[in-house]
Amino acid sequence: MLFNIAQKVKLENGEFAIIKKFLGEGGQGEVYLVSQGSRDYALKWYKMLPSESFINNLRNNIHLGQPSNDFLWPLRLTEKSNQGVGYLMDLRPSIFKDFIAFLNAKVKFSSHSALVTYCLNLTNAFKQLHQRGYSYQDLNDGSFFFNPDNGDALICDNDNVAKYGTNLGIMGKMKYMAPEVVVKKNLPDTHTDRFSLAVILFMTLTYGHPFQGELLRNYPMIDEAAEYELYGASPIFVFDPNNTSNRPIRGYHNAVLKLWPELPNYVKQEFIKTFTEGLLDRENGRTTELKWVKTFQKYRDEIVKCPKCNFEYPAQTYPKSTCPKCKLNHEILGKLTINNHLIYLDSNKEIYQTHIDKTSSEYGKVVGRVVENKNNPNLKGFKNQSDREWKITDINGMSKIIPPEGVFRLDIKQLTIDFGEGITGEFQSI
Known part of the structure; x- marks a missing residue:
């Protein structure tokens, strides 16, 4: 811990935040519960002083404000010191659960409607971010939280957000990167955001990764060299209609094999487009946020619930109003x-x-x-x-x-x- 309980941390505006509790740490720094004025906030503190361009970008984002309420946005900068620098943000409400816990099946959405609503809210948040002229640049499973009851989304770690055309040197995790970022052909931007967003959405709806299939057998372990091939140099979508060499492995990828057929065709087509045409065509081959928003709104509008088993499904996919789970015609x-x-x-x-x-x-x-x-x-x-x-x-x-x-x-x-x-x-x- 860099700070002691009750220690004061000076902000750029001359006010002070008071350390109340140590909350945790990650690769970049530490997070504390602090009080400032009459309210509590979270303080993220960088162990190593970031570059001046990074700090200036953060200061500019604070000035412009959050694109929507879906972002846990930086609010105030601290003064720089020999210990580093940090910023205040609102505390994450306890109702919001970790997306990683969802992928590990430790937390579930209360309903299929809530899950689809989460996908809708997530894509709409990125639509509003990109409309501001910004790109997120570091989409990964640790950035997202969700309300399991209603599908509300909360996007954290927004200190890497930057104006389109600006890059702060942040690359992210390979399994969420666009191929051109993995092979270091391009820096992160709005187009790479769209690819990474599609990866997150695919994982949300199928519990599987779009490029993890039979080709995993070629690697004794998934190290950096394997990730470079799978996600950058030679990615093949597991449901590529023209290339069956990387289909999900039965007995290992059971979730994606079960859930993919249950998706409406118009949802599948957006994934197929992004993960096949979009591998090379950055501008026209990747589904835009607006198209995803319309797609998930349509999906949510079609969901009905079986009165017998409470299973939710899109009515247009099963037009005879027969529950695909218990077979009740309702x-x-x-x-x-x-x-x-x-x-x-x-x-x-x-x-x-x-x-x-x-x-x-x-x-x-x-x-x-x-x-x-x-x-x-x-x-x-x-x-x-x-x-x-x-x-x-x-x-x-x-x-x-x-x-x-x-x-x-x-x-x-x-x-x-x-x-x-x-x-x-x-x-x-x-």
Whole structure:
């Protein structure tokens, strides 16, 4: 420990943070719980003084502020000293769990919907980061945390974030790097971020790595030379449709062999594109954050839950409404079409601000939800949780205003819903 309990650490603005507790350490430095003013923060302290360009970049990021609430962003710099330098950031809420623990099956998402929502939130966070003109440059499994209950994402270790075209000398872990970074042809940038993000997403959805398959048998151990080949010099996607030489190994890669077939085809195609065309075509071959956002929103909109075994699955992948797990043929309330969004409605299904507002990026803001009648759970309705009135019109032309917190019944064959601001939807029972 570099600091003692109750020791004061001076900040650049002349104020002081007081050390309360040692939290841990990593390769770069140590992390402490500190108090500053009336609040507690985390202090990350670098054991070795970083370069002046690194510190200036960090200072600039603090000035500009976080791209979204999904980033645990640096807040204040300390003064430099012979002991090094550090910065304050908010504490990570305890509800957020380590992504590494997820990969090791020690922590799970509460539902498939929460897992898909996490993928959506993660890609949307990087969309907002890149829209700022920044790249993350060091995506790896230690940077991400998730709320298992609702799929909220939290991205940490943001001290390596830099403007597009700027590199701070950080390369990352080979298994998460784009091939051109592994072979040192290119420095990290937005294009390499997209490749690394796809690796993280693939691992999230399959518990497998996109380039770890039969070719692992060629190496007695996965050392640096093996990683250079597998991830840099000669990467082959485990589900490359034109090259079967690196398929997952049965008995060893069971999770990815089971979960890959369960993904909707439109999700698979984005992975195939990024991990085949995108190996060489940096600009056009890699799925963009916006395309991933639309892909995962579609995936979330299609998820329904089996009333017997509670298994969640995308309804469009299994169009006969038959649960792929217990084989129960069950009823789905209906389809709600809003612009280009197709939402399958079942118990507790939600719609979001992005469905009824084309300019919104609030993919987690609920504006409507399927609810049950308190006296008759079999009778379902749809609750307006937005801040504006809706107008529903049935097939006979009869209209009704649904105020905020109001509910309309879903035991109607067909409805037109006017959400306001020129946005309409069509509900059709199945």
